[in-house]
Amino acid sequence: MELLQTDKFYIFNKGENSLWCNRKTGQFEAKTCWDLASAENPTCLGIVQLLLGKLQIHPDLSSRLVLVSGARKVGRLSEGQNVYCITRVVFLPLSSPPDTELNLQQCKKHANHPGGPAGERKLGLPFSDLQQKVALSKTFGTIRSVTSSIKSATVSAAASAAGQGSKIRRETRDKERYERRVLDELSKMFNDSDSFYYSTDTDLTSSLQRQSDPEYDAALPLWRRAEDDYFWNKHLLGDLIEQNNPNLDVWIVPVIQGFVQTESVPLETAPTTPDGSQKSQQDEYSLTLISRRSRHRAGTRYKRRGVDEEGRVANYVETEQIVSYSHHRVAFVQVRGSVPVFWSQPGYKYRPPPRLDKDPTETATAFGKHFDVEVKRHGHVSCVSLVEQSGKEKVIADAFLNNILTLDSPSLTFVTFDFHEYCRGMRYENVSVLLEGIEELITKMLYCWVDKEGTICRQNGVFRINCIDCLDRTNVVQTAIAKSVLESQFVKLGMIPPEHPLPPACRSILQVMWANNGDTISKQYAGTSALKGDFTRTGERRFAGMMKDGMNSANRYYRNHFLDTYRQVAIDVMLGLELSNSQWQEIDYVETLLSVAGALMPIGPPSYMAEIAPASEKYLASALYSLSRLGSKLLGRARRVARSSLALEFLPALVLVHF
Secondary structure: OEEEEOOOEEEEEEOOEEEEEEOOOOOEEEEEHHHHHHOOOOEEEEEOOEEEEEEOOOOOOOOEEEEEEEEEEEEEOOOOOEEEEEEEEEEEEOOOOOOHHHOOEOOHHHHOOOOOHHHHHHOOOOHHHHHHHHHHHHHHHHHHHHHHHHHHHHHHHHHOOOOHHHHHHHHHHHHHHHHHHHHHHHHHHHHOOOOEEEOOOOOOOOOHHHHOOOOOOOOOOHHHHOOHHHOOOOOOOHHHHHHOOHHHHHHOOOEEEEEEEEEEEEOOOOOEOOOOOEOOOOOEEEEEEEEEEOOOOOOOOOOOOOEOOOOOEOOOEEEEEEEEEOOEEEEEEEEEOOOOOOEEOOOOOOOOOOEEOOOHHHHHHHHHHHHHHHHHHHOEEEEEEOOOOOHHHHHHHHHHHHHHHHHOOOOEEEEEOOHHHHOOOOOHHHHHHHHHHOHHHHHHHOOEEEEOOEEEEOOOEEEEEEOOOOOHHHHHHHHHHHHHHHHHHHHHOOOOOOOOOOOHHHHHHHHHHHHHHHHHHHHHHHOOOOOOHHHHHHOOOOHHHHHHHHHHHHHHHHHHHHOHHHHHHHHHHHOOOOOOHHHHHHHHHHHHHHHHHHHHOOOOOOOOOHHHOOHHHHHHHHHHHHHHHHHHHHOHHHHHHHHHHHHHHOHHHHHOOOO
C-alpha cells in the first residue's frame, strides 16, 4: 500500500480504500481513494506492507505509527492462503517530520510523475523533490534548534538558582533516552528474529480444528474471528477496533508471534488403497508447522515465570502440525507452558534455585483457573512434566503434583518423566520409554481431519508438555510425539503401509522444521537458539552439539540478567501493559550499570580485575571460567573459543553487577 504525507495527515492508500491518520490527534478515519483529490499537497513516502498500529511509549511523548516495510512470503497454507514473515518495521512519529532513514520501497506510480502544482496536490512529489523537501526541513529544523537552544540557555540562566531548568532538561533527556531504548528493542524483536507472521487471506490465530467448528463464522473479517490470546497487535490497533466501523476492517490485520514453516515433500512411493492397488492423484504433499505464542504473561525467561492471578502462564505456546494431501488436511495440536504455580528464580547465580512465591490457597485458585481454560479449549488435557524429581527443580515438581492431586479433575491426566535422569549421558533415544508409556493416550486423542466434504474426525484432547523453561527438553519430546502421530496419519491417508516408518525425505524435513521451531521459540523467550537442537535436527547427539549448548547457556545467562530488562519493557509497552514499580527501579539500575560500564570498559580486550570485584562476583566469575575449562577438556580445539567467548565477553559485565 502507498503511504502519503500532508501537513495534517498520513494517508494509506490500498486499492479503492484509504485510511487517514490525523497527525495532531492521532485519530483514524476510513475514506475512499477518490478522497485523495481533497488532500493538500500530498507527498508519497513510499510503499509499506502493513499497518501494525499506533504506539505511544511515554505519555509525555508523541505517538508513532508502527509500519511493516519489509516482509517475505513463507508459503501457502492452502489455495490462495499466503503467509508472510515480518522482516522490517519502521516507527513513524506523528508530530515531527518523517525520518529520512525510513528507507521505504519506492512507489513506481509516483516516482516518475511530473512535478507541478496539480501533480503535487493529487499524486505526490517525486522522490528527488521529497529529498530536497526533507533536507530543507532539516535545515530549518537546525535553525529552530539553535534558536531554541539559545532561548533555553537564557531561561536556564534565569532559573539556575532554583535548578528548575536543569531538572526539566534532565527529565526530557531521560524520557527520550527511554524511548530510544524501547524502540531499539522493538526493532530487534521485529527485524532480527523472524518471529512475527501475518496473513490477509486466512486466520493464522486459529487452529484447523477451531476453523472447522460449526460456531466459527468464516464470513466475518479476520480480526473479528481471531483467537484473542494470539492477536499480538490488538493493543496497537485499539483506536481502529474501538470505532467498530466495517469500513476499517480491511486495515485491521492480526499478527502472531511464533513460528510458521511450510514445505512441499515429494511422495517417494505411490500411495496404496485398502485393496492393495496403487493410486497417483498427486505426487507431493505439504507439511506445515505453526506455533502461536500467547500474548498474555508474555515476556523473557527470568522476568516471566509460572502463573498469574488469572491463570495465565509464561511461555505458553500452541504448536500445530498440518499435513495437506489432495483434498485432505490433517492437523495435530500440542501446547507448552510454564508450571502453573506462583514461582520465580531471583538472583544472579548461573542457575538460580526456583522458589515458590505464594501460599497454597492462592496457588490452588490460579491453578484451577488455568486448567478450566485449557479443558474448555482443548478437552481432556494430558500433562507431561519433564521437570527433575530431585535437586533444585524438585520444589517445582512437587508443587505441580500436589496441585494436580488437590484439583482431582477427571479431565486431567498427569505423567512425570524425569528427562535428565532417563536421558543421562546423551541417551536421548530413551524418550521412547515415555512414548511407550503414553501410546494409549496418543491413540485415543486422535487428530483433526477435514476434507472438501467437512470434518471427518476431531482431536479429543491435547498434550501439555513442560520442563522448567519449556524450551529444550520440551522441544525433544514434542518432536517425538509429533513424529508418532504423523506416522499414524500417513497410514490413514494411505501414504505408507501399516507398521512402516516415515519416508526418509519426510523424516528429514520434519526434524528440520521442528528444530527451526525450537530455535525460534527459544530466541523469543531466552534470547538464544534451543539447546539439544542437534538431536532434534538430526536424531543424534554429538560433542559439537554439547559445546554449542555450553556457549548458548552462557549467552542465555548474560542476556537474561543484563539485557532482558528493556526487552521485557518493550514487550509490555507493545501489549499495552502498565509498568510496575519494580520495572522502573530495574530500568534505573540498568541505566546506572550501563553508564558505569561505558566509563570503565577498556578499549582493548577486557580482562578480569580481581581488585574491583566483590567476593560474590569473584566466585561467580570463577564458576563460569571453570565451565569454559570443562568444555575445553572435551574438545581441545574448542579451548580457544571457550576462553575468548566466556572469559572475555561475559566476565566484564559480571564485574560491574553491583556498581
